[in-house]
Amino acid sequence: MIKESIATAYTAAIGTTGKETALGGIVAAAGVMATDWLGGWDKSLKLLLVLMVIDYVTGVLGAIKTKTLNSDVMFWGGVRKAVVLFVVGLASLMDEWIQPGAPVFRTAAVFFYAAREGLSVIENSAILGVPWPAAIRDKLQQLNDSQDGVSK
Numbered sequence: 001m002i003k004e005s006i007a008t009a010y011t012a013a014i015g016t017t018g019k020e021t022a023l024g025g026i027v028a029a030a031g032v033m034a035t036d037w038l039g040g041w042d043k044s045l046k047l048l049l050v051l052m053v054i055d056y057v058t059g060v061l062g063a064i065k066t067k068t069l070n071s072d073v074m075f076w077g078g079v080r081k082a083v084v085l086f087v088v089g090l091a092s093l094m095d096e097w098i099q100p101g102a103p104v105f106r107t108a109a110v111f112f113y114a115a116r117e118g119l120s121v122i123e124n125s126a127i128l129g130v131p132w133p134a135a136i137r138d139k140l141q142q143l144n145d146s147q148d149g150v151s152k
Helices: 002-014 018-037 043-065 071-098 105-129 136-145
Strands: none
Touching: 002 018, 018 071, 043 071, 043 105, 105 136
């Protein structure tokens, strides 16, 4: 039993062929570089990424429910989320350039986009008929409203 578990874990981590091993290494290296470029893998980045995925899924489900599913809208929604990650990466680079060790711009960017994604999830949930606690909804609205000088 233990031997089988170790073999399974080894196969999952290393792969069974040279191609799988190479592809796994490339994906891992890309993940490490992306995480470094985004300023590290912390709770705020996890929150943003989870909200982005939930927003995309609930948006698709809402479009299915309202019979307005459009592949062009879905594509550009995905592009928008990729651009958000580029902005977070650029904010992280600005932090390193202006004051290393103090992630001011990255933090502002992550929380700004997390609030917007959270509000979008709430809107999509309303389309699906899922109510949200007022405290969460109000806090996300407060975070979104506190951003000065930024428009859609």
